[in-house]
Amino acid sequence: MSHGKQFTLYTHKGGPNGWKAALVLEELGLTYEPVFLDFNSGEHKAPPYLKINPNGRIPAIIDHKNNDFIVWESNALIQYLVDKYDTGRKVSVAPGTDAYYTQLQWLYFQASGQGPYFGQAAWFMVYHPEKVPSAVERYVNETKRVLGVLEGELSKREFLVGDKATIADFVFIPWNDGALHFLLKDADVDTEFPAVAKWHKKLLARPAIAKVWAERAEAQQAK
Template sequence: MSHGKQFTLYTHAGGPNGWKVAYVLSELGLTYESIYLDFGTKEQKSPEFLKLNPNGRIPAIIDHLNNDFVLWESNAILLYLVERYDKAHKFSAATDVEKAIQNQWLFFQASGQGPYFGQWAWFSFYHAEKVPSALERYYKETERVFGVLNDVLSKQEWLVGDKMTIADISFIPWNNGAFSFILGPDYPVAESFPAVYKWHNAMVSRPAIKSLVDAREALRKQ
C-alpha cells in the first residue's frame, strides 16, 4: 500500500472527538496516521481541509483500504468503521434491536454529552466575556448527563448488550474533560456517579485505549 497506513486521521491534539476515532481504530487493529491540525492558524478552515470536510471541523478520515474514501462526523466514522471492519462484532452490536440501542446512545452522545460539555468549555475558556448563567447551565447539564448514564449503568455493565461497543467508547474523551475541567479534580465522581466511574475506568484501563489517553495528555503538555 502506497500510503503505508490504512487510514489517515485528521484530528487535534486536545479536541475530544478525534480521539474516539483513534480509540476504535486502535481496538480494531487498524493502522493510521494522525495529522494534528493547528486550530491557532485555523488549519481546519483551510481550503485544503474544507475539500475533505466542508464543515471545517475535526475529525475526518481517509480510508485508503476503500479507494481513499473520505468521511467526517465522529460517530458516523465509528459506525462506518465497525460496519466495514468489525464483522465479528467485537465492538459493535450484532442484532437489529441492539443496533438500534447502539445508535440511540451514539445520538445521545452527539446531541447531549458533546454539545453540553463543549459549551461549558467554550464559555469557560474562549468566550469574550464571562456569562455565569451559561456556566451554571452547562455545569448542571454535565451532572444531568452523568445522572442519566449512571442510572442505566447501575443496572448493566455496558450500554449495549454484554460488551463494550462504540456506543460506550464514544463517551470517553468528553468524560475525561468533564472529570478534569467541568466538574474538577475535587468533585466526588466515584461517590456521586459510581456506575459511571466504574464504566469509564474499565474502558480507559484497556491497553489500546490507555496508550492513547496517555499520548493525548503528553501532547496537551507540549
Template sequence: MSHGKQFTLYTHDRGPNGWSVAFALQELGLTYESVFLDFQKGEHKAPEFTKYNPNGRIPALIDHHNNDFVVWESNAITQYVVDKYDKDRKISVAPGTEEYYTQLQWLYFQASGQGPYFGQVAWFSVYHPEKVPSAVERYRSEIKRVLGVLEGVLSKREWLVGNKATVADFSFLTWNDAAANFLLENFDFDKEFPATAKWHKRLLERPAIAQVWAERAKAVQKQH
C-alpha cells in the same frame, strides 16, 4: 503524504472527538496516521481541510483502502469503521439487530446530548471573551444531567449495549474525562456517579484505549 497506513485521521491534540475515533481504530488493530490540525492557525478552516470536511471541524477520516473514501463527524466515522471492518463484532453489534439500534441510540445521544453541552462549558469557561456565569451554570447542570442518564443505566448493567464494551461506550469517554478533571468544580466522580465512574475506569484500563490515551498525552505535550 504516503499511504502506508490504511487511514489518515485529521484530528486535534486536545479535541475530545478525534480520540474516540482513534479508540475504535486501535481496538481493531487498524493502522492510521494522525494529522493534528493547528486551530490557532485556522488549519481546520483552510481549503486543504475543508475539501474533506466542509464543516471545518475535526475529526475527518480517509480510508485509503476504500478509494480514499472520506467520512466526518466522529460517531459517523466510528459507525463506518465498525460496520465495515469489525466483522467479528469485537467492539460493536451486528447491523439490523435490535441491539444495533440501541448502539445507534447511544451514539446519537452522545453527539447531541453530551458533546455540545460539555463543549459549551469549555467555551464559556475559557474562550468566551465575557464572563457569563448563568451560561456556565446552565451547561454544568446539563453535564450532571447527562451523567445522571448514564448513571441510571449503568447502575443496572455493566455496558451500554449488550454484554460487552462497544463504540457506544467509547464515545463518551473523552468528554466525561474532561468533565471530571476540568469542566466541573469540586466534583467527586466516584461519589456523585459511582456506577459511571467505575465504567469510566474500566474503559481506561482496556489495553488499546490505554495506548491511545498515552498517545494523547504525548501529543498534548509535543504541541505545547
C-alpha cells in the same frame, strides 16, 4: 503523503472528538496516520482541509484501501469503521438487530447531548471573553444531567449495550474525561456518579484505550 497506513485521521491534539476516532481505530487494530490540525492558524478552515471536510471540523478519515473514501462527523465515521471492518463484532453489534438500534441510540445521544453540552460548559468556563455565570451554571447543570442519564443506566448494567464494551461506550470517554477532571473538578464525582466513574476507569484500563490515552498525553505535552 505516503499511504503506508490504511487511514489518515485528521484530528486535533486537544479535541475530544478526534480521540474518539483514534480509540476505535486502535481497538480494531486498524493502522492510521494522525494529522493534527493547527486551529490557531485556521488550518481546519483552509481550502485544502475543506475539500476533505466542508464543515471545517475534526475529525475526518480517509480510507486509503477503499478508494480514498472520506467520512467526517465523528460518530458517523465510527459507525463506518465497525460496519465495514468489525465483522467479528469485537466492539460492536450486528446491523439490523435490536441491540444495533440501542447502540445507535447511545451514539446519537453522545453526539447530540453529551458533546454539545460539555463543550458549551468548557467554552463558557474557559474561552468566552466575558464571564457569564448563568451560562456556566446552565451547562454545568446539563453536564450533570447527562452524567445522571448514564448513571441511571450503568447502575443496572456493566456496559451500555449487551454484555461487552462497544463503540456505544467508547464514544463517551474523551468528553467524560474532561468532565470528571475539569468541568466538575470541584464535585465528588465518585460519590455523585459512582457507576459512571467505575465504568470510565474500566474502559481506560483496556489495552488499546490505554495506548491511545498515553499517545494523547504525549501529543498534548509536545509543543
